[in-house]
Amino acid sequence: MNQTRKTILRGNIEKVFYAGPKFSAGRLRDADGRSRSFAGNIFAVEGQHVALAGHWETHPDYGQQFKVDHIEVEMPGDPEGLARYIAHHPEVKGIGPTRAAKIARAFGEDFEDALLNSPERIAEVAKVPVSVIENLRAVWMTSRRFNAVMTWLSAFGLTHHQAGTLIEKLGNNAQAVLEDNPYHILREIKGLGFKKVDQIARKMGTPKEHQPRIRAGILHCVHDAVSQGDCWVECEDLIDRANTLLIMDCLDSRERIEKELDILIREGQLACADLGGRLVAALPFIHEQETMLAQWFAQGAEEIARVDVPDLDTVLERVCPSLNAKQAQAVRTALTRRISLISGGAGVGKSFCVSAIAAASEELGLDVALTAPTGKAAKRIEELSSREAKTIHRLLGYDGSAFAKGPDDPIEADLLIVDEVSMTDVSLAWHLFRAINLERTAVVLVGDHNQLPPVGPGNILRDLIQTRAVPTTILDVCVRQAGVLKENSAAILTGEVRKTSDKRPDGRCAWYLVDQFTDPMGVDKCLRELFENVLEEKLGFDILRDVQVLTPTHKGPLGTTALNEQIQRLVQRKRFGVEVPPHAANRRAPLYPGDKVIQIRNNYDLGVMNGAVGFLKEILRDGTHLFEFDGVPVTIKKSDPALRDIQLGYVLSIHKAQGSEFPCVITVVHKAHSFMHHRNLFYTGVTRARTSAIILGDRWGVRNCAAKVQVDARKTFLSQFLRMNRPVPAAAPWESEDLQVAAQG
Numbered sequence: 001m002n003q004t005r006k007t008i009l010r011g012n013i014e015k016v017f018y019a020g021p022k023f024s025a026g027r028l029r030d031a032d033g034r035s036r037s038f039a040g041n042i043f044a045v046e047g048q049h050v051a052l053a054g055h056w057e058t059h060p061d062y063g064q065q066f067k068v069d070h071i072e073v074e075m076p077g078d079p080e081g082l083a084r085y086i087a088h089h090p091e092v093k094g095i096g097p098t099r100a101a102k103i104a105r106a107f108g109e110d111f112e113d114a115l116l117n118s119p120e121r122i123a124e125v126a127k128v129p130v131s132v133i134e135n136l137r138a139v140w141m142t143s144r145r146f147n148a149v150m151t152w153l154s155a156f157g158l159t160h161h162q163a164g165t166l167i168e169k170l171g172n173n174a175q176a177v178l179e180d181n182p183y184h185i186l187r188e189i190k191g192l193g194f195k196k197v198d199q200i201a202r203k204m205g206t207p208k209e210h211q212p213r214i215r216a217g218i219l220h221c222v223h224d225a226v227s228q229g230d231c232w233v234e235c236e237d238l239i240d241r242a243n244t245l246l247i248m249d250c251l252d253s254r255e256r257i258e259k260e261l262d263i264l265i266r267e268g269q270l271a272c273a274d275l276g277g278r279l280v281a282a283l284p285f286i287h288e289q290e291t292m293l294a295q296w297f298a299q300g301a302e303e304i305a306r307v308d309v310p311d312l313d314t315v316l317e318r319v320c321p322s323l324n325a326k327q328a329q330a331v332r333t334a335l336t337r338r339i340s341l342i343s344g345g346a347g348v349g350k351s352f353c354v355s356a357i358a359a360a361s362e363e364l365g366l367d368v369a370l371t372a373p374t375g376k377a378a379k380r381i382e383e384l385s386s387r388e389a390k391t392i393h394r395l396l397g398y399d400g401s402a403f404a405k406g407p408d409d410p411i412e413a414d415l416l417i418v419d420e421v422s423m424t425d426v427s428l429a430w431h432l433f434r435a436i437n438l439e440r441t442a443v444v445l446v447g448d449h450n451q452l453p454p455v456g457p458g459n460i461l462r463d464l465i466q467t468r469a470v471p472t473t474i475l476d477v478c479v480r481q482a483g484v485l486k487e488n489s490a491a492i493l494t495g496e497v498r499k500t501s502d503k504r505p506d507g508r509c510a511w512y513l514v515d516q517f518t519d520p521m522g523v524d525k526c527l528r529e530l531f532e533n534v535l536e537e538k539l540g541f542d543i544l545r546d547v548q549v550l551t552p553t554h555k556g557p558l559g560t561t562a563l564n565e566q567i568q569r570l571v572q573r574k575r576f577g578v579e580v581p582p583h584a585a586n587r588r589a590p591l592y593p594g595d596k597v598i599q600i601r602n603n604y605d606l607g608v609m610n611g612a613v614g615f616l617k618e619i620l621r622d623g624t625h626l627f628e629f630d631g632v633p634v635t636i637k638k639s640d641p642a643l644r645d646i647q648l649g650y651v652l653s654i655h656k657a658q659g660s661e662f663p664c665v666i667t668v669v670h671k672a673h674s675f676m677h678h679r680n681l682f683y684t685g686v687t688r689a690r691t692s693a694i695i696l697g698d699r700w701g702v703r704n705c706a707a708k709v710q711v712d713a714r715k716t717f718l719s720q721f722l723r724m725n726r727p728v729p730a731a732a733p734w735e736s737e738d739l740q741v742a743a744q745g
Helices: 079-088 097-117 119-126 130-154 160-170 174-180 184-188 194-203 211-227 235-246 253-266 284-297 312-319 325-336 350-363 375-385 426-433 460-467 480-494 520-534 560-576 641-645 671-676 679-686 699-707 717-725 736-744
Strands: 007-019 024-030 035-040 049-059 063-073 271-275 278-282 339-344 368-372 389-391 415-418 442-447 472-475 511-514 547-551 596-599 613-619 625-629 632-636 646-648 651-653 662-669 689-697
Touching: 007 035, 035 049, 049 079, 063 130, 079 097, 097 119, 097 130, 119 130, 130 160, 130 174, 160 174, 160 184, 174 184, 184 194, 184 211, 194 211, 211 235, 211 253, 235 253, 235 278, 271 284, 271 717, 278 284, 284 426, 284 717, 312 325, 312 350, 325 339, 325 350, 325 442, 325 472, 339 350, 339 460, 350 368, 350 375, 350 415, 350 442, 368 375, 375 389, 442 460, 460 472, 460 717, 480 511, 480 679, 480 689, 520 560, 520 662, 520 689, 547 560, 560 646, 560 651, 641 646, 662 679, 662 699, 671 699, 679 689, 679 699, 689 699
Parallel strands: 035 063, 339 442, 339 472, 368 389, 368 415, 415 442, 511 689, 547 651, 547 662, 662 689
Antiparallel strands: 007 024, 007 049, 024 035, 049 063, 271 278, 596 613, 596 646, 613 625, 625 632
């Protein structure tokens, strides 16, 4: 039976099997010499003398082990522990195991008194200079202070790693700093939100009306708006939000918030702007970046003299004679303006235009570069155009901390084509344009305004379309070659979800609608049936390399977490004969050889970018993981924190899949996710399919998702600045409907 009674386990950590910022597992040697297994949300280091607080439990895979809730590094209390501490502490120099043992035997319990008051006595016994013992004394006292502050911080619910991070950044004076302003924690520890830190501050006795608390609350509200995609908050609205968040016990709470807001603006922690009589607040860097973007886009309408070409139409007729009227207009504009934009839905020929622009440019002797926000999107445009394409980060020489390209070292190209612009947020667009010399390089922006906006703040593509700041061509005719899949995807934008299409000669349908499952468990069961008996056996898809499941959320029975674990068990059993056991609900699913995985953060050391999908090829005996991403082998050691950035990839969120294409896409659309539903989400999901799209859900959820028009009301400076600097012209007849669709989202 598991024992839940709290107990303390003391001893030396003799082996660490895994150590990460939030979890460690290993073996401890207690005072009686017994070896004990432990695991918990701590950060453990071999050789430490520790006190572990927790309880014993029986793990289904690892047997009896000590479940750690809290760790405290202790000063050794016995001669053996003292000798080990002195000999193995990395900051203690000049004292090896033999001398450390002599010191421990000679002084025992009197060691600290001798160290503080008579260091020369210890130096004489150890036969080392007094300076060596003085260094030992400094290390000993630092550890004493560290433990005192660590214990104080842990009492407020901070993990061992979080408390250690604060001490590392604020020094052993961390307690005094945080007693004065506990909201420093927000700046120093990523992942801790205002509400959690506010709870800690309240436990410390911080008053609700404390000035740092009010300022932290205001900044939290601005950052929260940015996380939702907005670039600014109206000041009156900001005061209301902060007032609701802070719940101060005073009648003048709004006045106090307004006063602190003024101070934040004066100090430059927030920017303030007047937008047509409305005062708005924003993070300063976002305000500056959108201001500069507006200035660059203002140059977009300018014509440029590329080369002396008597008749551009002659060139177009020679290299791309099959362009329709709109496509030809887009290509001409791209070759004659500093900045131009091409947009349109599925199947209208955007990629064909990109290839035509590149071919015509090369015919004219121009150097062309292609780029996109993600690795998958770059690879896709590379395949379609038969020309090299790079991610924006790689094009700009980003190394994980800085961009190599900029005003002093601009991109060397005569024409730059940027695909999937709908995914590009304000900061990435700013970094890109500051590295472009518009006197030399023309820019062609390409994207689908019907897709989801970027995850980060801003809405570059739609702002440009709505304001007409740069020459824009919206392709609105589904080309003959588009096929049923593109036509049915585009129909979603009118609220129509078409039934399963006719079979093709290969036995597959381009479009499957399976919408009879009112119970989420029915969707789950159908999904398992597809992977077990249908996708490979009847449709001929490789369930690992051809099929991608998409769903709106991460949580819940139809979220990415639960569905990934279900499909992992199924695939491992079917493909590799491995039975994956269930694991604790609060632990992420372990990876097994053969698993499909996704990288969730850019890792420039490994060369694997956020959103890259790959496979775990092998796990070596020492725990080293061997992956493959786009045919490139990647090796990650068991103890490397980078391993935490790789997760199961059988099921992705629709947002995460933007910019990618897969032969077969299964999009889950169910009323369980109705709070997230809107037609652009639905459209983005099904347009990830290259050959077949399968919609899986319930009839009400599918219809509701297609019917719901979500007005994209992101608050951006760019839209305001572009309207002020360049009035929106009357739309040409063929543009009106498209612009309305774009404006509605």
